[in-house]
Amino acid sequence: QSALTQPASVSGSPGQSITISCTGTSSDVGGYNYVSWYQQHPGKAPKLMIYDVSNRPSGVSNRFSGSKSGNTASLTISGLQAEDEADYYCSSYTSSSTPKVFGGGTKLTVL
Amino acid sequence: QVQLQESGPGLVKPSQTLSLTCTVSGGSISSGSYYWSWIRQPAGKGLEWIGRIYTSGSTNYNPSLKSRVTISVDTSKNQFSLKLSSVTAADTAVYYCARDGVGATYDYWGQGTLVTVSS
Numbered sequence: 001q002s003a004l005t006q007p008a009s010v011s012g013s014p015g016q017s018i019t020i021s022c023t024g025t026s027s028d029v030g031g032y033n034y035v036s037w038y039q040q041h042p043g044k045a046p047k048l049m050i051y052d053v054s055n056r057p058s059g060v061s062n063r064f065s066g067s068k069s070g071n072t073a074s075l076t077i078s079g080l081q082a083e084d085e086a087d088y089y090c091s092s093y094t095s096s097s098t099p100k101v102f103g104g105g106t107k108l109t110v111l
Numbered sequence: 112q113v114q115l116q117e118s119g120p121g122l123v124k125p126s127q128t129l130s131l132t133c134t135v136s137g138g139s140i141s142s143g144s145y146y147w148s149w150i151r152q153p154a155g156k157g158l159e160w161i162g163r164i165y166t167s168g169s170t171n172y173n174p175s176l177k178s179r180v181t182i183s184v185d186t187s188k189n190q191f192s193l194k195l196s197s198v199t200a201a202d203t204a205v206y207y208c209a210r211d212g213v214g215a216t217y218d219y220w221g222q223g224t225l226v227t228v229s230s
Binding site: 032033034035036038044045046047048051052057089091092093097098099100101102103104105 | 157158159160163171173174207211212213214215216217218220221222223
């Protein structure tokens with residue numbers, strides 16, 4: 001069982017917006033502004049999309065945004081495109097026995 | 112642009128030791144305040160952090176794997192390595208190496224290498 005909880009799947013139509021949640025505890029998501037989001041297409045390595053809750057690395061579309069409220073972080077993708085169909089993972093710094101933890105992943109389907 | 116590349120056997124027999132190396136290019140493994148991590152992903156499943164090393168040699172391991180894992184670094188070759196002993200079929204996965212930055216950030220990843228444990 002993953003330390004962070006994500007929905008198994010979400011879906012949306014092209015042009016719509018979707019939000020993926022990532023729920024942890026005060027020892028991880030809620031305690032630090034160190035949440036990252038990764039996009040993974042089939043057969044490919046994960047790609048960093050958001051870091052430090054809401055920052056985008058250079059080259060990542062501004063259609064991707066991140067936020068956090070309490071123990072839950074969220075990734076929002078606006079203006080959905082077919083190429084956004086992928087698995088998405090959150091990660092958080094944690095004060096537990098491992099320095100960082102992952103969520104279980106969410107499969108995004110673009111209808 | 113930093114690039115990482117995993118290398119090592121794709122097939123390991125049960126009870127043997129899995130050995131992988133990650134070669135870093137486009138920058139020195141010793142520059143900056145980075146850890147270097149190993150992460151794995153069984154087919155159809157999520158990401159599991161295995162462990163990490165700092166260029167000083169300081170390591171952290173996933174408690175669930177700690178008794179079987181050794182990560183080392185060779186700064187002269189710009190490489191870091193993973194050894195996982197006493198492997199079983201449950202260790203079959205794609206293994207990734209990644210640069211481990213501040214907070215929760217893995218900003219550069221290798222392409223991944225599939226390791227199958229089978230006799």
